[in-house]
Amino acid sequence: MTRRTNTSCLGMAVKGYLLLNLWVAIGYALALPVTLPDLMASQDPPLHVxxxxxxxxxxxxxxxxxxxxALFASRRASVARWVVLARAAAVLVLGQIAAHWAAARFDAPEWTARAMAQCAAAGLAAYLCLVIVRRWDNRGLAPGGRRPGPGEIWHAVVPFRDNEGSKERYCVVMRSLPHYAEVLKITSQNKDHRDDHIRMPNDGWDLTSGKAHWVEIGLHPLRVPYQDFTDGRPKGRCPRPVWRRLRAESVEAAPSRV
Incomplete structure (x- = not known):
């Protein structure tokens, strides 16, 4: 037990050391417009870019x-390109502000000491940006740390369509939005006599129950917040023939359902 604990502590220490060096390197890259001209100006004779x-x-x-x-911070969620570019611009601007702040605050006579302070400040600013972005994006993730995608079958607390309340059941994700998914319900109750349900094969998602299933079709999808998904990963994908029919007959979600 002691040997295993020591190995774990050593692994954590090595990981922490590598991460520290990584953020110092990122800070050095962000602070380069501040540190390099400072180094060149300290030469005899002074140099210029x-x-x-x-x-x-x-x-x-x-x-x-x-x-x-910005790309690393945004990898857990699907975001638009302009969002990634905006986040990169924020990292760049805040890193420069932090480097200039350190240059004014830590006016050490040695260039190395000044540069280390500037790199550390820029690296810390970039790390804080990463933490903020991750926390923001995690608001739109299911409990397992990922966002349900269209065509996937998940288990979730789905609201009833005709009255108040909800029930845990399987559902097909039709669309993924920032804070919720639009889904259609799956049921094991026989719906062959109804036009708003079709049979759904168990292939690819239910390999154990042996029950027949039906899924809603041609109805407004229901909105399910991501925190109401009960599992951390999907059960599988909707069979392709069924998915094609659902998409062909899909309608927009009712605006009154939240």
Whole structure:
């Protein structure tokens, strides 16, 4: 037990050391427009950034670093490209602000000390951006840490269609929106006599119950908040023939249902 505990602690220490170095490297890349001119000015004689290539490196490296942080922060949720670009711009701007703040606050005589303070400040700003984005995106995730996708079958607390209340049941996800999914209910009660249900094969999602299933069709999807999905992963995908029919006869969700 002691040996296993020591190994676990060592692994955590190594992981923490690597993560610290990673964020220092990101901070260095973001602070480059501040640290590099400072280094060049401290030379004898002083140097200056010249030419399009040097300027491209000086300002291109922070842009690439900020975009990398934004992409990594946004990987748990499906977001639009402009959102990723906006997040990258926020990382870039906040990193520059942090680097300039550190340059003014930690005016050490040694360039190395000044540069380390600037890199640490920019890296901390980028890390805080990552944490904020992750927490924001996690509002739109099911308990297991992912967002239900269209065509997937999940287990969730689905509201009744004709009265108040809800019930845990299987459902087909029709659309994924920022804070909720639009779903159609699946039932094991025989609905062959109704036009608003069709038979759903168990292939690909229910391999154990042996029950027949029916799914709603041609009805307004019901809105289910992501916190009402009871499992962390889907049961499977809707059989393709059924999914094609559901999409062909889909209608927009009723605006009164939240």
């Amino acid at each position: 010249q030419g399009p290539l040097q300027h491209a490196v000086l300002y291109g490296v922070p842009v690439v670093a900020a975009l990398g942080v």
